[in-house]
Amino acid sequence: MFKHTIALAVPLLFGAANALAADATLTFTGTIILPTCTVVTGSGTQTVALDTAKTTDFAAVGSVAQPKAFNIKLSNCTANTNVTMTVSGTTDTVASVLKNTGTATQVGIQLLKATNVGDITGTNITINSALGLGTVDATSAMTIPLVAQYYRLGTMTAGTVASSATVNFSYN
Numbered sequence: 072m073f074k075h076t077i078a079l080a081v082p083l084l085f086g087a088a089n090a091l092a093a094d095a096t097l098t099f100t101g102t103i104i105l106p107t108c109t110v111v112t113g114s115g116t117q118t119v120a121l122d123t124a125k126t127t128d129f130a131a132v133g134s135v136a137q138p139k140a141f142n143i144k145l146s147n148c149t150a151n152t153n154v155t156m157t158v159s160g161t162t163d164t165v166a167s168v169l170k171n172t173g174t175a176t177q178v179g180i181q182l183l184k185a186t187n188v189g190d191i192t193g194t195n196i197t198i199n200s201a202l203g204l205g206t207v208d209a210t211s212a213m214t215i216p217l218v219a220q221y222y223r224l225g226t227m228t229a230g231t232v233a234s235s236a237t238v239n240f241s242y243n
Contacts, residue, residue: 105242106149108213114144119219121180121232129223135181138191138220143238145215148207152242155201156215158182160236167195168222174230178221182236185216193218198236 124136145154161170168179183193184202193216196202207213221232 106152107242108145108148108152108154108207108240110240111144111146114142115238117141117143121219121221124221126227126229129178129221129227132223132225134223135220136223138183138218140185140189140191141217141219142188143215143217145207145213145240146211148211148213148242150207150209150211152207154204154207154213155241155243156204157201157239157241158196158198158236159239160198160234162198163224165222165224166197166200168224169198169234169236171232171234173233175232176228176230177225178223178227178232180232180234181220181222183218183220185218188214188216190216191218191220201241 119139119141121139122137128134128136148154162168163170163179165179165181167183168181171179182196182198184196184204185191185193196217204213204215
């Protein structure tokens with residue numbers, strides 16, 4: 072009787088192996104993305120109007136006048152996300168100065184990264200180069216304080232000053 076039990080158990084083991092044959096194939100897909108932020112409405116498309124300046128307001132090449140504070144605000148960010156900003160545009164002879172497309176000559180618009188909202192001084196932003204802004208805090212928002220100002224490039228003439236730039240953010 073003991074022999075029959077063993078003999079019956081062996082065919083059951085082979086039968087169990089046959090029951091494990093592949094009857095289905097599973098494929099898994101997905102996407103992992105970097106966290107991003109949303110540029111707050113009204114903050115992403117702005118016209119920053121600098122106050123009128125006189126050519127005599129600029130003592131020498133490299134002089135600046137009429138700094139104007141403005142901000143770009145980000146929301147819906149993931150906390151602890153590192154944010155980098157690149158300001159793209161056409162530069163003049165100075166890497167932090169956007170080329171004037173208006174009628175005044177030898178003047179451009181310089182951009183600065185301010186330390187605090189409302190500051191009218193800061194660090195020059197190199198156009199077409201990435202600038203690290205830091206890490207998003209627990210509020211899931213970030214305000215980037217910026218400054219625009221006139222910058223004398225040479226012997227100035229009076230006229231209009233206009234320029235534009237595109238700002239792109241990257242996250243990691």
